Amino acid sequence: xxxxxxxxxxxxAVPVRSPPGVVPVQRGPAVGRPVPTATRPLGAKPASHENIxxxxxxxxxxxxxxxxxISTGSADLDRVLGHDGLPLGQSLLLxxxxxxxxxSTLLKLFASQGIIHNRLDPQRPNTHIVVIGPxxxxxxxxxxxxxxxxxxxxxxxxxxxxxxxxxSNLSNENAPNRDMKIAWRYGGAKEAKNNDTSVSTxxxxxxxxxxxxxxxxxxxxxxxxxxxxxxxxxxxxKQLESIVKHNxxxxxxxxxxxxxxxxxxxMRLCQHQQVIxxxxxxxxxxxxxxxxxxxVISLNLDLFPRDSAIVAMMEKLVDGVLxxxxxxxxxxxxxxxxxxxxxxxxxxxxxxITKQPLISDLGMMTIKExxxxxxxxxxxxxxxxxxxxxxxxxxxxxxxxxxxxSQTTTSIEF
Amino acid sequence: xxxxxxxxxxxxxxxxxxxxxxxxxxxYNSLTAITHIxxxxxxxxxxxxxxxxxxxxxxxxxGLGTNLAFSANEPRSPVLFxxxxxxxxxxxxxxxxxxxxxxxxxxxxxxYLDLMEELMHVLSRGADPKQSLKHVFDKISTExxxxxxxxxxxxxxxxxxxxxxxxxxxEVDDLLLSLHKLNEKTNLTLVMSIDRPLIExxxxxxxxxxxxxxxxxxxxxxxxxxxxxxxxxxxxxHANDATGVLTVSKGPIPLDDVKVQEGAYxxxxxxxxxxxxxxx
Numbered sequence: 110x111x112x113x114x115x116x117x118x119x120x121x122a123v124p125v126r127s128p129p130g131v132v133p134v135q136r137g138p139a140v141g142r143p144v145p146t147a148t149r150p151l152g153a154k155p156a157s158h159e160n161i162x163x164x165x166x167x168x169x170x171x172x173x174x175x176x177x178x179i180s181t182g183s184a185d186l187d188r189v190l191g192h193d194g195l196p197l198g199q200s201l202l203l204x205x206x207x208x209x210x211x212x213s214t215l216l217k218l219f220a221s222q223g224i225i226h227n228r229l230d231p232q233r234p235n236t237h238i239v240v241i242g243p244x245x246x247x248x249x250x251x252x253x254x255x256x257x258x259x260x261x262x263x264x265x266x267x268x269x270x271x272x273x274x275x276x277s278n279l280s281n282e283n284a285p286n287r288d289m290k291i292a293w294r295y296g297g298a299k300e301a302k303n304n305d306t307s308v309s310t311x312x313x314x315x316x317x318x319x320x321x322x323x324x325x326x327x328x329x330x331x332x333x334x335x336x337x338x339x340x341x342x343x344x345x346x347k348q349l350e351s352i353v354k355h356n357x358x359x360x361x362x363x364x365x366x367x368x369x370x371x372x373x374x375x376m377r378l379c380q381h382q383q384v385i386x387x388x389x390x391x392x393x394x395x396x397x398x399x400x401x402x403x404x405v406i407s408l409n410l411d412l413f414p415r416d417s418a419i420v421a422m423m424e425k426l427v428d429g430v431l432x433x434x435x436x437x438x439x440x441x442x443x444x445x446x447x448x449x450x451x452x453x454x455x456x457x458x459x460x461x462i463t464k465q466p467l468i469s470d471l472g473m474m475t476i477k478e479x480x481x482x483x484x485x486x487x488x489x490x491x492x493x494x495x496x497x498x499x500x501x502x503x504x505x506x507x508x509x510x511x512x513x514x515s516q517t518t519t520s521i522e523f
Numbered sequence: 524x525x526x527x528x529x530x531x532x533x534x535x536x537x538x539x540x541x542x543x544x545x546x547x548x549x550x551y552n553s554l555t556a557i558t559h560i561x562x563x564x565x566x567x568x569x570x571x572x573x574x575x576x577x578x579x580x581x582x583x584x585x586g587l588g589t590n591l592a593f594s595a596n597e598p599r600s601p602v603l604f605x606x607x608x609x610x611x612x613x614x615x616x617x618x619x620x621x622x623x624x625x626x627x628x629x630x631x632x633x634x635y636l637d638l639m640e641e642l643m644h645v646l647s648r649g650a651d652p653k654q655s656l657k658h659v660f661d662k663i664s665t666e667x668x669x670x671x672x673x674x675x676x677x678x679x680x681x682x683x684x685x686x687x688x689x690x691x692x693x694e695v696d697d698l699l700l701s702l703h704k705l706n707e708k709t710n711l712t713l714v715m716s717i718d719r720p721l722i723e724x725x726x727x728x729x730x731x732x733x734x735x736x737x738x739x740x741x742x743x744x745x746x747x748x749x750x751x752x753x754x755x756x757x758x759x760x761h762a763n764d765a766t767g768v769l770t771v772s773k774g775p776i777p778l779d780d781v782k783v784q785e786g787a788y789x790x791x792x793x794x795x796x797x798x799x800x801x802x803x
Binding site for chain 2: 470
């Protein structure tokens with residue numbers, strides 16, 4: 110018979126006592142609190158920006174060209190960009206038609222992903238966000254991590270309760286159904302083993318977010334900097350460069366929501382020369398700090414249509430361009446009718462690829478229009494290949510009676 | 524489509540070259556315009572032109588063979604590649620592969636001038652536009668003189684000069700004059716984008732508008748060019764077996780010693796940026 114000390118964790122194979130002041134390692138999945146993958150020894154120097162891609166848990170080589178790449182916070186968007194993410198030193202322009210604001214969701218996912226990376230190791234912040242234009246209210250609704258469906262959350266709650274020390278739990282251990290429980294646990298272990306093989310070498314590269322939840326705690330000033338637009342766009346660029354220099358040992362995610370929106374940008378600043386000079390300076394800045402910065406901009410095409418010269422120049426100066434084109438009301442109603450019994454299949458619009466970072470600059474023709482569709486779901490911004498839905502039921506109904514009649518008529522005539 | 528076709532060499536002049544020997548050796552300085560639109564970036568073609576000027580070979584024209592007469596130390600023509608659009612890091616891999624040169628070493632007969640950084644300094648200083656223009660072109664001119672000092676006539680490739688026009692407040696004619704001065708010393712190749720929203724003939728009257736300035740610059744340069752090479756996507760859109768169409772045509776200014784071999788090619792780029800050409 111063996112005895113356990115009262116302070117030891119019940120169920121652990123090797124009893125471990127934590128020294129005072131050190132948080133013990135948690136067993137089981139820590140939902141919402143990712144486990145840090147690397148720790149910095151005390152007294153070690155912070156990494157220089159040249160080494161960021163090697164050490165940052167949110168950076169991995171591109172699947173296209175092995176350049177260091179960061180996740181946008183949406184796995185599907187990462188895939189569409191052709192690198193499984195956005196390469197560092199590159200920019201992405203999200204264009205959107207109509208009155209919808211899907212691009213805002215993508216920008217917030219991009220920001221949330223950076224914050225999550227930054228919080229992986231509280232002792233060693235690794236990411237900084239810079240938002241150009243809006244004020245602090247923009248980050249209030251950043252999406253939090255996806256904690257599973259309500260059923261999964263209940264299951265998790267039960268598991269956590271079972272690991273707690275209580276009279277009922279201890280008595281259950283000696284209960285007759287213990288063997289069954291062990292068998293279940295072996296089954297679970299097998300499952301976990303299978304999952305381990307599929308886990309990539311970059312487990313913290315990307316996360317799943319729930320857009321109906323909020324990131325808690327809200328990002329603070331050490332995580333996000335808000336840059337308001339001053340007298341000129343050039344002065345904003347200078348401020349931005351000083352922020353990048355200040356955070357030289359971190360990955361800096363730069364976000365420009367609703368670019369040139371009159372609510373945020375003075376119309377004096379929207380003259381073509383100022384706009385092009387600003388984007389050009391951003392491009393040069395990204396190239397200068399190519400191993401630590403990335404930029405995402407959103408633009409409303411109702412204000413600046415795609416056939417205008419200014420948008421053509423903007424598209425030239427950024428590295429990636431995606432257009433979010435919500436469906437026409439007629440098409441959306443048609444999809445609702447076709448997928449009456451499968452509402453999850455209803456998409457929200459087309460996603461057109463105009464430019465892919467690096468790939469397009471190499472000369473590859475990557476313009477793809479009406480080939481992808483998107484859906485803004487609770488836990489996933491889905492991007493899939495577009496296929497025209499077929500109204501099968503009505504077709505059958507409309508075809509069957511006529512076929513039947515024609516068959517009858519034919520047989521009578523025959 | 525292209526899988527059944529035989530690979531071709533790119534022939535721009537009737538002596539079978541991409542950059543004619545007579546242009547490199549003669550007194551006349553040619554002006555070549557390379558135009559492109561969204562979806563068909565010309566980086567692969569520019570690397571090929573630089574390779575042909577420097578070594579006499581071209582990675583997408585195997586028929587030119589390996590010319591042992593020329594090397595980076597004894598080039599066919601020294602090359603200055605000046606880009607307002609890409610930094611040196613972008614071209615470093617392809618230069619290493621096809622030209623056998625480290626782009627960072629600025630000592631040889633092939634130099635890369637990162638005008639993006641230069642222009643950013645100019646913008647951040649907020650200097651007088653004409654002074655800024657002079658500063659940028661003095662920088663190019665200095666590099667040209669360094670190459671010319673070695674004896675042979677240099678070849679100059681400038682990528683996206685239109686960005687200079689749209690970022691600092693200068694007139695189209697000022698830029699054209701500066702380019703013309705460089706063309707007096709070198710065989711000049713200019714690379715410009717001609718996307719539909721940027722070009723409109725009747726917008727030239729609108730001298731200060733973005734479209735007006737761009738149209739004016741492109742049309743005036745095209746009217747001074749000896750050779751025009753255009754690359755654009757297929758009219759049918761994206762295809763797996765063809766990236767786009769390359770068209771070689773004569774410019775309005777004829778050449779005396781050599782003729783432009785007009786033609787159209789289909790081209791296919793692979794992931795590494797290597798191209799294969801086929802007759803259209």
